[in-house]
Amino acid sequence: MSGHAITPVAWEHPEAQRLRAAMTAEIGAMYSDDPTSQNRDGRLDIDPDSIVFTALVRDGDEVIGHIALRRLGDDLEIKRMYVIPARRGGTVADELLAEVEREARALEAPRLILHTGDRQRAATAFYTRHGYTPIEVYPPYEQLAYSLCFEKVLR
Numbered sequence: 571m572s573g574h575a576i577t578p579v580a581w582e583h584p585e586a587q588r589l590r591a592a593m594t595a596e597i598g599a600m601y602s603d604d605p606t607s608q609n610r611d612g613r614l615d616i617d618p619d620s621i622v623f624t625a626l627v628r629d630g631d632e633v634i635g636h637i638a639l640r641r642l643g644d645d646l647e648i649k650r651m652y653v654i655p656a657r658r659g660g661t662v663a664d665e666l667l668a669e670v671e672r673e674a675r676a677l678e679a680p681r682l683i684l685h686t687g688d689r690q691r692a693a694t695a696f697y698t699r700h701g702y703t704p705i706e707v708y709p710p711y712e713q714l715a716y717s718l719c720f721e722k723v724l725r
Contacts (some may be wrong), residue, residue, distance in 0.1 A: 574635075574662060575628045576669045581621040581638065589626070589636040593652040600689050601716065616640060616649060623673045627666055629657070637666045639673060639682075642708075646674050648684040651693075658692075667700055674724060681723045683708065687716040694718060 579586055620640040627635035634657045638649040648670055653662045674682050684702065686693045702720035711717040 574665055576625050576665060577628065578623065578625050581618050581624045583624070583626070585626055585633045586624055586636055586638075589633065589652050589654070590650050592654070593636070593650055596655075597687070597690070601687065604716065621649075622646065622677065623670065625666070625669060625673075627653075627662055629662075635662050635666050637670050639670055639677075642683070645681065645683050646677065646679040648682055651684075663696060664700075667696075671722070671724065680725055681721050683719065683721045685711045686718050686720070687714075688718055689716065690718075697722075 617640075620642065621638055622641055623639040625637055626633050627637075635651075635653040637651045639646050640649050641647075648667075651663070651666060651670075653666070671682065682702075683705070684697065685708075686697070697720050700722070702722045705719050705721045707717045707719045711719065
């Protein structure tokens with residue numbers, strides 16, 4: 571680990587909200603020219619009561635990343651994994667993913683699932699490199715033409 575501090579926080583934590591808003595803006599711009607994109611604002615509702623874990627990663631006083639887990643049916647789903655653009659390409663994303671996988675194992679999840687989009691090639695490559703494999707698009711994402719879904723078996 572590089573010395574980044576990963577700290578669990580509430581879903582409503584102001585810094586968590588700020589990073590999710592930055593992610594929403596970035597992803598929205600990525601899909602803004604796609605008329606089939608029904609979720610350009612990144613707002614498929616997330617029930618805060620479904621969130622079982624949220625964490626921020628800091629480098630000193632600077633908040634540089636966010637990740638969350640939510641219950642979706644019988645599964646745990648990775649939500650809103652985000653690293654600020656200036657800090658991408660290092661170890662921050664690896665550290666966040668390792669932390670959320672540890673948390674999922676502690677919660678005895680048999681697997682982790684996630685949703686991303688077909689224009690998020692760096693995310694797709696990242697998750698594949700970390701052992702995530704494609705699965706059928708699961709609800710509620712089947713309505714989004716650009717959806718890609720993945721899983722990683724944890725046990």
